[in-house]
Amino acid sequence: MGVPLPLWSPALLALALIVLPVLGLFARIDPARLPALLTSPAALTALELSVRTALIATVLALLLGGPLAVVLARSRFPGLRLVRGCVLLPLVLPPVVGGLALLYLLGRTGPLGELLRDWFGLTLPYTTTAVVLAQTFVAMPFLVVSLEGALRAAGSEYERISATLGAGPWLTFRRVTLPMLLPPLGSGLVLTFARALGEFGATITFAGSLRGTTRTLPLAIYTEAQADVDAAVAMSLLLVAIALLVILVARPKAVEGRV
Amino acid sequence: MNRTPRGAAPTAVLVVLLSLLSGCGAASGERNTLTVLAAASLTESFREIGDEFSKRNPDVDIRFNFQGSSLLAEQIRQGSGGDVFASANTDMMSKVRRTGALAGDPRTFATNQLTIVVPPGNPAGVESFADLTNAETSLVVCAPRVPCGSATEEVESVSGVRLDPVSEESDVKDVLHKVVAGEADAGLVYVTDASSAGDEVKAIDFPASDEVTNEYPIARLAAAEHPELAGRFVEFVRGERGRRILGEYGFGAP
Structure with missing residues (x-):
């Protein structure tokens, strides 16, 4: 089937809108300074912090968001639709709003933040933990949504058969549901990691910005862009490279459009 | 039958959108x-x-x-x-x-000059510039890349006190907001920011600030x-x- 002619020009425009800005970034590179900028302590510290926090956030999203996806896809209770809607909130909210929300709940003067401080002597803002929380907040819905979608698409027939053969819910989950989930899990995790890595708004609002502790790569790019655009561009290249790596190597099926 | 050519509708929408965008500047x-x-x-x-x-x-x-x-x-x-x-x-x-x-x-x-600002109750009991280095005091300053941050660095070298902030913000208003919101025990901002914040913060002047004027x-x-x-x-x-x-x-x- 041929593509209708009128679709071509908007399609090309859409492609240009996505690709040209990234090419523009490459055009801004100062080749002479690039190696030094890429290996500057500020860039490497931020890269290390970013990868570390995004990995932890991805694991957290798996441990908490995975079970949530199964519950949302397989259980029935009043208000399920509302809960499903709430899970989508971080996808729709501007991340800055998410950061403010986290701050007012878990900040030093927030209701939960005060409890944490009085009971455990914990303060979250300005810590690496706060960065991980902000990243998990914005990235976890990607995992929940992709897993839940896969579960619903697969249907519960195999699980029902497993139950008729005498397997309990836990055994069925381990031997039937879990293996079905593995392929979509891969793409969900990759998306979650990529989103956590790029997190900016919630992090700078909730966690602040300090080198080595909370200044992840996106925050470092923002700070550098105030004074040294070449350094900011070099750091942006790091993020673009990681993003391309994620798309090319991990090849998440959701990204390629064949679930 | 007199039909609009296919593809005309999306193009028209695009034209309208673009003209809306460009119209913003000329509206006055x-x-x-x-x-x-x-x-x-x-x-x-x-x-x-x-x-x-x-x-x-x-x-x-x-x-x-x-x-x-x-x-x-x-x-x-x-x-x-x-x-x-x-x-x-x-x-x-x-x-x-x-x-x-x-x-x-x-x-x-x-x-303009820098001043210390603390939340109204002064929870960390900050009295002087040296108090800002207390381990329990969470201090927010401007990043060295921005003017209030370079003024902060100058004050550090004039006074010989090394600060250990919990966060370096990208502009002075962000520092002020952290203190106003009670999310920091102290911040270094301009005298003028402290006065515009009114009762929401308490300003504490310190001698070294007189030597660093922006x-x-x-x-x-x-x-x-x-x-x-x-x-x-x-x-x-x-x-x-x-x-x-x-x-x-x-x-x-x-």
Whole structure:
């Protein structure tokens, strides 16, 4: 089937809108300074912090968001639709709003933040933990949504058969549901990691910005862009490279459009 | 049958959208819009000066862009438009000047100093600059890249006290907000920010701040769309009326 002619020009425009800005970034590179900028302590510290926090956030999203996806896809209770809607909130909210929300709940003067401080002597803002929380907040819905979608698409027939053969819910989950989930899990995790890595708004609002502790790569790019655009561009290249790596190597099926 | 050609509808939508976008700038018709790029610390005082200026020049709309001076300087360097630039220190103005983006010489119109601000109850009991180094005191400052941050570094070297902040913000208003929100025990901001925050913070002056004074220069930009108007605004800021308003917000005279 041929593509209708009128679709071509908007399609090309859409492609240009996505690709040209990234090419523009490459055009801004100062080749002479690039190696030094890429290996500057500020860039490497931020890269290390970013990868570390995004990995932890991805694991957290798996441990908490995975079970949530199964519950949302397989259980029935009043208000399920509302809960499903709430899970989508971080996808729709501007991340800055998410950061403010986290701050007012878990900040030093927030209701939960005060409890944490009085009971455990914990303060979250300005810590690496706060960065991980902000990243998990914005990235976890990607995992929940992709897993839940896969579960619903697969249907519960195999699980029902497993139950008729005498397997309990836990055994069925381990031997039937879990293996079905593995392929979509891969793409969900990759998306979650990529989103956590790029997190900016919630992090700078909730966690602040300090080198080595909370200044992840996106925050470092923002700070550098105030004074040294070449350094900011070099750091942006790091993020673009990681993003391309994620798309090319991990090849998440959701990204390629064949679930 | 007389049908619209296929593809006409999406194209029409696109045309309408684009014309909406481009219409934004021209909506004011005959009125002149003066774009003033000014340091974040000038937010309150320049708004008032802008109101006064508009009263005297009713055909002029002033559009302010308040951000960290470094960011503004970089934006000007990248060729983003504007008529007037007012910076929170001379470094950022010189940076813009080196790129040839200024029309005429920058003029100093105000001075400013740093002060400590704490939330009203002063939860960490900060009394002096040295108290800021207490391990339990969470201190927020400006990043060294922005003028209030370089002033902070100068104060550190003058006083010989090394600070250990929990966060370095990208403009002075972010520092103020963290203190106002009670999310930091102390912050270093300009005297003028402390006074504009009123009762929401308590200011604590310290001796070393007197030795570090930021000079605020203002200049017309070479790319100005309304050079004559831009010149009038600069003169108004530096004039008697402008100085009086700046003084009310705590700025020092040049």
